[in-house]
Amino acid sequence: MEKAEIGLIGLAVMGSNLALNIAEKGNRIAVFNRSPDKTDTFYAEAGDLQGKLVPCKSLEEFVEAIRPPRPVIIMVKAGDPVDELIATLRDYLSPGDIIIDAGNANFRDTIRRFEGLEDSGLTFIGMGVSGGEEGARHGPSIMVGGTEESWKRVEPVLTSIAAKFKDDPCVAWLGENGAGHFVKTIHNGIEYADMQMIAEIYGILRDGLGMSAAECSEIFGKWNEGRLNSYLIEISEAVLKANDPISGKPMVDLIVDAAGQKGTGKWSAIEAQNMGVPATAIEAAVAARSLSSFKTQREAAEKILGLPGQGAINPTDKAAFIADLEMALLAGKIGAYAQGFAVMAEASKEFGWSLPMPVIAKIWRAGCIIRSQFLDEITSAFTAMPDAANLIVTPAFATMVKDTDGPLRRVVSAAVMSGLPVPALASALGYFDSYRRGRGTANLIQAQRDFFGAHGFDRLDGVDKHHGPWGSGLADFQNA
Ligand code: 6PG
Numbered sequence: 282m283e284k285a286e287i288g289l290i291g292l293a294v295m296g297s298n299l300a301l302n303i304a305e306k307g308n309r310i311a312v313f314n315r316s317p318d319k320t321d322t323f324y325a326e327a328g329d330l331q332g333k334l335v336p337c338k339s340l341e342e343f344v345e346a347i348r349p350p351r352p353v354i355i356m357v358k359a360g361d362p363v364d365e366l367i368a369t370l371r372d373y374l375s376p377g378d379i380i381i382d383a384g385n386a387n388f389r390d391t392i393r394r395f396e397g398l399e400d401s402g403l404t405f406i407g408m409g410v411s412g413g414e415e416g417a418r419h420g421p422s423i424m425v426g427g428t429e430e431s432w433k434r435v436e437p438v439l440t441s442i443a444a445k446f447k448d449d450p451c452v453a454w455l456g457e458n459g460a461g462h463f464v465k466t467i468h469n470g471i472e473y474a475d476m477q478m479i480a481e482i483y484g485i486l487r488d489g490l491g492m493s494a495a496e497c498s499e500i501f502g503k504w505n506e507g508r509l510n511s512y513l514i515e516i517s518e519a520v521l522k523a524n525d526p527i528s529g530k531p532m533v534d535l536i537v538d539a540a541g542q543k544g545t546g547k548w549s550a551i552e553a554q555n556m557g558v559p560a561t562a563i564e565a566a567v568a569a570r571s572l573s574s575f576k577t578q579r580e581a582a583e584k585i586l587g588l589p590g591q592g593a594i595n596p597t598d599k600a601a602f603i604a605d606l607e608m609a610l611l612a613g614k615i616g617a618y619a620q621g622f623a624v625m626a627e628a629s630k631e632f633g634w635s636l637p638m639p640v641i642a643k644i645w646r647a648g649c650i651i652r653s654q655f656l657d658e659i660t661s662a663f664t665a666m667p668d669a670a671n672l673i674v675t676p677a678f679a680t681m682v683k684d685t686d687g688p689l690r691r692v693v694s695a696a697v698m699s700g701l702p703v704p705a706l707a708s709a710l711g712y713f714d715s716y717r718r719g720r721g722t723a724n725l726i727q728a729q730r731d732f733f734g735a736h737g738f739d740r741l742d743g744v745d746k747h748h749g750p751w752g753s754g755l756a757d758f759q760n761a
Contacts, residue, residue: 284348285311285335287438289356290366292323296356298418299383299410299442304333306441311335311346340373350377352435354408359384367394367405376402379431383408385545388459388466391426392632395458404431407458409465411649412444420444422649423452424468424641426461426634444648446657451644456634463552463628464641467621470549470563472650473542474617475513477566477705482610483517485692489594489699490602494531498522504607509614511653540570549624556627561708562617569704590700602695608688609706611655615681616709618659619672639663673716682713689713 285308289300292314300323303310310333314320317338324336337343344351351374355366363382370380380403382391391407398405406427410417423443425432432454443452455464479501486492486500498521505514523532546567553560572579596602622638629636642660645651662675669675673682693710696703715721727738728751737747 282335282346283309285309285346286348287311287352287354287435288313288343288347289354290314290343291356292319293356294414295383295410295417296354297323298414299354299356299421300334301327301330302418302420302442303438304330306438307333308438308441309333309335311337311343313337313340313343340369344373349375350379350431350434351375352379352381352406352431352438354381354383356383359386363390364394367398371398371401371403374403377404379404379406379427379434381406381408381427381435382462383410385409385465385469385543386462387544387548388426388462391459391462395427404428405458406431406435407460407462409461409468411465411468411645411651413650416444416648416650420451420648422468422644422647422652424461424464424644425452425454426456426459426463427454428457429454443644444652446643446646449643449646451646451648453637453640453644455636455641456629456632459632460634460636463632463634464625464636466545466548466552467625468645468649468651469545470553470560470567470624471617471621472513473546473549473566473570474562474621474705475511475614475651477569478562478610478613478617478709479513479517480569481613481696481701481703481706482606482692483521484701485594485606485696485703489696489701490596490599491593494521494533500603500606504610507607508611508655509607509653511655512650513653537576539574539576541574542567542570546570549621552628553620553624556624556631558620558624558627559712560620560624561712562613562620562705565704565708566617569702588700590698592699594695594699594701596695602691605688605691608685609692612682612685612689612713613706613709614655615673615678615685616712617705618655619678620712622659622663622672637667639667671716673713682717686713 287303287308288311289296290313292312300310300312312320312334320336324331324334327334335346337346357363357366367380386407395405404427406425409424410421412421421444423439439452440450443450455461483497486497498518501514501518501521505518521533525532525535550560550564550567625636639660642656642663646656658677662672662677666675672678689710693703693707730736731738731748732751735748740746
């Protein structure tokens with residue numbers, strides 16, 4: 282029998298959809314699931330695609346069915362199940378074969394797994410796949426990390442299944458070991474920031490301007506035709522429009538305001554902190570999700586403290602204020618992406634990956650959750666200036682930061698005065714204000730550090746003097 286080009290283990294929704302996508306693009310694929318019933322059902326429901334599928338009931342049969350060197354995608358629950366499956370596969374696979382983890386793994390685990398397989402002759406690819414269930418089935422964005430040789434083996438299949446932006450496939454090899462999973466993690470960190478900022482703007486529309494879900498939906502619908510055109514704005518329009526079939530009320534009004542999180546946003550923030558690269562919009566978004574989950578505490582606090590600020594926003598020109606909201610969201614987005622890309626640039630040096638910034642922007646233009654027109658603009662900016670210190674100093678984005686500065690400032694001010702929380706938008710503004718100011722205030726922090734810890738400081742005039750003197754203030758304070 283003709284050998285399969287690739288294999289896949291784990292036929293839950295994401296795995297099944299990815300397998301069907303691979304088969305549909307004309308690639309023969311062997312599939313295996315720990316419980317064989319699932320394999321039977323999957324195969325029975327595959328319709329016309331059955332001809333490209335090789336359902337296997339044992340790992341021996343599965344391995345035998347794939348053309349060596351065998352690429353084997355594993356789509357199992359993140360964490361221990363991945364390590365257990367790798368340990369099992371070591372006994373079945375041969376040198377040169379490639380285990381591909383397509384789940385949302387922590388890139389540090391991916392590096393460990395990659396290194397752990399080195400003595401076996403097997404190799405490992407950590408593959409970030411974005412686009413949810415639909416993306417997996419019809420075209421995800423794919424971020425690959427592993428050896429270049431292993432990438433060459435899987436490139437044709439992955440290129441065939443990836444989403445396309447115009448004609449460009451949204452898949453790329455980004456570097457060795459954990460590069461793909463790292464980039465996927467930052468994608469998710471940006472996804473968190475994007476979603477949080479959209480929710481903050483929704484909060485201003487709902488609580489500041491008193492708009493109904495349907496009215497908010499209409500606004501997002503309009504914005505989706507402009508600069509903010511993106512998947513997340515599009516689905517925001519859709520979810521705000523949907524009504525609950527039981528009560529007839531807007532569905533969004535019936536949902537508990539406590540957001541879940543599986544960890545990728547948090548990993549982005551942690552890695553940013555580890556490297557000393559500010560990712561304040563991402564951090565604010567992660568913290569906002571955590572704070573949202575303190576539902577009972579928030580309700581109790583509202584009773585004790587009351588709602589702050591002036592409550593409603595009453596702009597003199599409502600249409601102009603709504604236009605400001607659109608531009609403020611664009612500004613916040615610029616901050617989040619600038620930070621995400623800066624984190625990747627630093628990680629690239631720290632982990633020796635040479636992450637290609639224009640390529641990353643390119644493969645996020647379609648298929649993934651943060652796909653947008655905006656990413657095409659980032660692609661152009663980084664293509665023209667691949668080593669830019671920061672996205673916001675590239676000519677096109679510098680202009681955008683200047684153009685959206687007024688709206689962002691007005692929106693954050695209005696929200697602050699009305700007591701409406703906008704932590705991610707405000708952190709983006711704080712980031713711009715700090716990043717663009719040549720003379721900051723850390724001179725005082727340096728002086729304080731030197732005062733209490735003799736940590737030393739550099740002088741602007743270059744005079745070789747690295748400590749105080751600080752006078753008698755300390756003695757007076759201690760004696761007080
Ligand atoms: C994607 C998504 C996907 C998933 C996240 C959501 O790119 O397709 O990011 O990976 O939806 O796991 O994560 P949270 O549950 O943390 O929001």
